[in-house]
Amino acid sequence: MKKLFIAVIFLLAASSDYACSICGCGGGNLYMGLFPSFKKSFIGSRWNYAEYHTSLLNDPTQYSDNFYNTFEIWGGFNIGKRWQVLAFLPYHHNIQNDDDGRMTKSGLGDITLLANYKLFDTRFQKNASTKSSQQVWIGGGIKMPTGAFSVNANDSTTTMADINAQIGTGSVDLFLNARHSIQFNRFGISSSVSYKIGLPNSQGYKYGNKLIINSIAFYRIIRETITLSPNAGLTIENIESNRLNGHKIYLSDGLNSGSYTTGGQVLSALAGVELTFKQVTIGANIQAPFAQEIAANQTRLNIKGMMHVAFAF
Numbered sequence: 001m002k003k004l005f006i007a008v009i010f011l012l013a014a015s016s017d018y019a020c021s022i023c024g025c026g027g028g029n030l031y032m033g034l035f036p037s038f039k040k041s042f043i044g045s046r047w048n049y050a051e052y053h054t055s056l057l058n059d060p061t062q063y064s065d066n067f068y069n070t071f072e073i074w075g076g077f078n079i080g081k082r083w084q085v086l087a088f089l090p091y092h093h094n095i096q097n098d099d100d101g102r103m104t105k106s107g108l109g110d111i112t113l114l115a116n117y118k119l120f121d122t123r124f125q126k127n128a129s130t131k132s133s134q135q136v137w138i139g140g141g142i143k144m145p146t147g148a149f150s151v152n153a154n155d156s157t158t159t160m161a162d163i164n165a166q167i168g169t170g171s172v173d174l175f176l177n178a179r180h181s182i183q184f185n186r187f188g189i190s191s192s193v194s195y196k197i198g199l200p201n202s203q204g205y206k207y208g209n210k211l212i213i214n215s216i217a218f219y220r221i222i223r224e225t226i227t228l229s230p231n232a233g234l235t236i237e238n239i240e241s242n243r244l245n246g247h248k249i250y251l252s253d254g255l256n257s258g259s260y261t262t263g264g265q266v267l268s269a270l271a272g273v274e275l276t277f278k279q280v281t282i283g284a285n286i287q288a289p290f291a292q293e294i295a296a297n298q299t300r301l302n303i304k305g306m307m308h309v310a311f312a313f
Contacts, residue, residue: 041077044310064098114141170201264294
């Protein structure tokens, strides 16, 4: 794809701190986003946003509204014809309004490094107006504990709100992913599967593993040196329960008792647009859930969004 290569991967890491006070989503999500077109390398900046509302079933007076902002520098470069390396440097600004008041926390998050290998790349062109292409990438990566995890998870007074307010996870996490993209003329579809393996940190706290499956369709509108690419798709997220010293985290004032475990599932619709002019790509999207069950429906994802700019070299 000359003007725009679109591939969407959702991986879990602290690089995009989408959390909520009791659902166990803390530790964040690494959103790969819409790839800029680049032959050798690129660098860009992004703003990711997520908004949650939580209310306890057994006590509705205990509630929270959480707003998560991540300002991120990300980049990548190709090594030969088969390898691709990506890096993510996030800065978080999180806001929580709840029955106890207002809390904000900001700081450098966990840095993530990924490497992908291109299994195959096929291209066919019958004539100037009929052409197709297809790619498959597989890979993985590591998230490093560079963000602050400044709470005692083994203290009986520590709550999920305290855990998910952290800028980092304090742990090294691993990733596996695969993506497939196919394009016929100006229409294309990009699909991906990713899995995050959360490892325990030094305090024995483990953020839940996460599986994400998504598929996005796009269409390129080309006018001389400008390419406009509207896109839309679906995303399925399955979040496992967080654990402390090997035991599941429950929803209560403490971490090891209660009726409902953390984690859940979310099905979201996504719509966005990308604008490419020469070596510069500007884009944005919005993600809205239409089916979800997080922590027995005590937590609700309201909306997610992303804006970015990237420069290819």
